[in-house]
Amino acid sequence: MPVPVNLLANTTMPIALHSSEQLYAMEKAWFADGYDSFGLMKQAAWQMAQYIAVLYEQKSLKKCASDKIEFCHRPTYQHRVSIWVGKGNNGGDGWLIAYYLQQMGWQVEVIAVGFDSHEFEIANTTQCLNKESALSDAEKALQIALSANCSYQCFENSNYNDNNNNSEKLHKHQQADVYVDALFGIGLDRAPAGIHKQAICAFNAATQYDSALTIAVDIPSGLVASTGQVFDHIAVQADITLCLIARKFGLHTKDGMDYSGEVIDIPLIPYQVGNTAFKPAAKLLRTAHHLSPRRQNSYKGSYGHVLIIGGNRIDGSQGMGGAAILSASSAMATGTGKITVACHEAFHGALLTSLPDAMTMNLHDTDGVKNLIKEASVVAIGMGLGRDEKEKAVFITYIEAAIAAGKPIIIDADGLYHLAALQLDEHQLITQLKEHSAQHQVCFTPHSGEAAKLLNKKISEVEADRLAAINQCTENYGGDWVLKGAGSLILEQDEAEHHVYVCGVGNAGMASAGMGDVLSGVIVGLLAQQDLNEDARSLHQAVLLHGLAGDFLVKQTERLNMTNHNRSLLVGQRGLQAQDMPAAIRHVMQLLNE
Numbered sequence: 001m002p003v004p005v006n007l008l009a010n011t012t013m014p015i016a017l018h019s020s021e022q023l024y025a026m027e028k029a030w031f032a033d034g035y036d037s038f039g040l041m042k043q044a045a046w047q048m049a050q051y052i053a054v055l056y057e058q059k060s061l062k063k064c065a066s067d068k069i070e071f072c073h074r075p076t077y078q079h080r081v082s083i084w085v086g087k088g089n090n091g092g093d094g095w096l097i098a099y100y101l102q103q104m105g106w107q108v109e110v111i112a113v114g115f116d117s118h119e120f121e122i123a124n125t126t127q128c129l130n131k132e133s134a135l136s137d138a139e140k141a142l143q144i145a146l147s148a149n150c151s152y153q154c155f156e157n158s159n160y161n162d163n164n165n166n167s168e169k170l171h172k173h174q175q176a177d178v179y180v181d182a183l184f185g186i187g188l189d190r191a192p193a194g195i196h197k198q199a200i201c202a203f204n205a206a207t208q209y210d211s212a213l214t215i216a217v218d219i220p221s222g223l224v225a226s227t228g229q230v231f232d233h234i235a236v237q238a239d240i241t242l243c244l245i246a247r248k249f250g251l252h253t254k255d256g257m258d259y260s261g262e263v264i265d266i267p268l269i270p271y272q273v274g275n276t277a278f279k280p281a282a283k284l285l286r287t288a289h290h291l292s293p294r295r296q297n298s299y300k301g302s303y304g305h306v307l308i309i310g311g312n313r314i315d316g317s318q319g320m321g322g323a324a325i326l327s328a329s330s331a332m333a334t335g336t337g338k339i340t341v342a343c344h345e346a347f348h349g350a351l352l353t354s355l356p357d358a359m360t361m362n363l364h365d366t367d368g369v370k371n372l373i374k375e376a377s378v379v380a381i382g383m384g385l386g387r388d389e390k391e392k393a394v395f396i397t398y399i400e401a402a403i404a405a406g407k408p409i410i411i412d413a414d415g416l417y418h419l420a421a422l423q424l425d426e427h428q429l430i431t432q433l434k435e436h437s438a439q440h441q442v443c444f445t446p447h448s449g450e451a452a453k454l455l456n457k458k459i460s461e462v463e464a465d466r467l468a469a470i471n472q473c474t475e476n477y478g479g480d481w482v483l484k485g486a487g488s489l490i491l492e493q494d495e496a497e498h499h500v501y502v503c504g505v506g507n508a509g510m511a512s513a514g515m516g517d518v519l520s521g522v523i524v525g526l527l528a529q530q531d532l533n534e535d536a537r538s539l540h541q542a543v544l545l546h547g548l549a550g551d552f553l554v555k556q557t558e559r560l561n562m563t564n565h566n567r568s569l570l571v572g573q574r575g576l577q578a579q580d581m582p583a584a585i586r587h588v589m590q591l592l593n594e
């Protein structure tokens with residue numbers, strides 16, 4: 001059997017990501033060109049059946065290697081597959097996969113979810129077979145599987161209940177080597193409930209119980225293709241997702257990565273020139289831009305002067321000096337020429353102890369800071385600035401000064417908090433910043449909580465559609481944006497259009513205090529270095545570098561684990577600290593130079 005080629009595996013190129021609406025539009029345009037929709041479904045199922053066979057074989061070989069037993073071919077062993085189908089076209093794919101795998105010698109059982117038994121009776125009648133053209137694609141697929149006597153049963157929840165709180169499940173279906181999820185595809189648009197919710201839970205329980213290979217058709221059922229949202233943790237947990245036609249946006253942001261496993265593309269139809277649906281909603285990035293070497297005849301002034309404004313102590317008690325220190329250390333690690341930190345005097349000693357390369361300024365020396373703003377190449381404001389009225393006034397003063405001086409500005413953390421309050425007051429600063437962003441770089445770096453405040457929404461509303469949220473942020477405030485979190489979104493504007501990217505690197509170890517301060521340091525540090533080209537100084541480059549540094553720290557641990565080195569210095573996801581990052585950032589910068 002030919003091994004299918006995964007065209008996009010391990011690619012370093014950006015991967016185009018699409019919403020379900022775009023996918024439906026692509027299919028529509030394809031069919032309008034005269035291609036047959038059922039033919040496409042057959043093609044999809046045939047290719048997926050081949051993948052399933054090869055992927056299962058690969059898994060068996062790996063298992064044998066790890067068990068240190070020689071893999072021997074078992075000609076009499078019949079592979080078993082359990083295929084769970086819903087009533088839409090995703091289920092149609094499932095029926096046809098059953099048909100093709102049975103042809104390939106597999107023992108097949110289909111679990112039909114949400115069907116009435118009379119639908120199978122109708123399906124079996126010759127009258128229906130003769131009226132094939134009146135059937136939907138999913139019904140035609142069901143016909144084909146039934147006429148080939150593929151074994152099936154209707155899902156009933158009682159078959160899958162817990163048995164006396166014991167992990168033993170009542171399995172009335174056959175156990176399987178491979179489980180295929182064809183319950184919902186891109187048509188899922190609401191929380192699965194009733195029998196559908198029960199089926200998804202039972203599917204996950206069965207695959208866990210059997211330690212089977214789990215393959216999702218197109219997208220794990222329960223995951224929303226356009227947003228990456230999973231409702232109430234109800235979604236199929238896949239080892240592998242066979243993604244049809246084009247990569248879905250939802251596979252790479254929010255919950256997507258936790259449920260999809262490895263994603264394999266089956267493109268099926270060629271890129272249709274002129275079809276606007278092919279213009280991606282976003283692009284997935286996993287590699288950073290190369291950095292050009294420095295000119296020998298240069299000095300520190302050639303690489304910019306970063307001004308960081310933050311690190312305050314409120315009411316003589318609560319201190320946030322660490323935020324400014326982390327930002328400054330990270331900016332320095334990217335190679336910026338000079339750094340001044342305008343922070344509370346209480347932290348000057350600590351700052352100079354950890355970063356003697358930095359210059360200091362009293363955060364509340366208004367004239368001094370305003371003069372520095374004129375000298376700086378880039379201004380970052382907000383990290384540990386404080387949220388009371390006094391700091392709001394400080395924020396307004398320094399932003400106005402940066403606008404007047406025509407400087408690039410990065411606004412993070414407490415700066416975003418003040419910005420949200422100012423837009424409620426319809427303060428003129430919002431309009432001034434927006435106008436400034438038309439000529440100069442202005443970057444905003446909220447996480448979902450901060451974005452919710454800026455948009456006067458609930459966090460859950462932002463989380464439900466992060467793509468819509470970042471677009472709305474740009475519309476309201478202008479400028480370039482990062483919406484932080486797993487699969488951070490980046491929106492950059494040029495004169496002609498918006499570019500949206502999804503960061504495909506980084507890890508959950510980075511969900512720890514201070515990581516955002518590190519990111520703002522990387523952004524400002526790169527932006528200050530005008531010798532670098534536009535891409536190498538861009539916002540997406542900074543987000544990638546930040547994620548790559550986090551991944552480097554964790555991967556280094558995995559490597560050391562494998563070689564049994566001294567483990568006392570290992571850094572893993574748990575316990576990864578923001579203060580570990582500057583050294584890793586410097587390391588990644590070096591790799592990007594090579």
Ligand SMILES: NC(=O)C1=CN([C@@H]2O[C@H](COP(=O)(O)OP(=O)(O)OC[C@H]3O[C@@H](n4cnc5c(N)ncnc54)[C@H](OP(=O)(O)O)[C@@H]3O)[C@@H](O)[C@H]2O)[C@@H](O)CC1
Pocket residue numbers: 027037038040041044086087088089090091093137183184185186187188189190191192193196217218219244
């Ligand atoms: N077109 C083609 O030729 C090709 C298509 N292909 C395949 O088709 C898949 C898309 O198929 P699809 O549009 O039929 O949607 P699918 O995901 O099966 O859902 C079915 C229906 O479920 C419903 N529903 C939604 N949410 C629900 C919920 N929570 N709980 C309960 N019900 C819910 C909703 O219907 P509603 O109830 O809203 O009327 C929805 O329409 C695609 O992912 C790919 O696998 C490939 O074969 C390539 C060729």
Ligand SMILES: Nc1ncnc2c1ncn2[C@@H]1O[C@H](COP(=O)(O)OP(=O)(O)O)[C@@H](O)[C@H]1O
Pocket residue numbers: 413447484485486487488505506507508509510511512513514515516517518519546
């Ligand atoms: N699960 C994750 N996967 C990838 N990156 C993450 C994850 N969790 C957090 N991060 C990244 O770490 C940073 C955390 O920023 P933020 O929430 O502002 O932290 P803080 O306010 O403590 O500095 C962001 O860049 C975010 O994208």
Ligand SMILES: [K+]
Pocket residue numbers: 090181182183184185216217218219220221
């Ligand atoms: K599915």
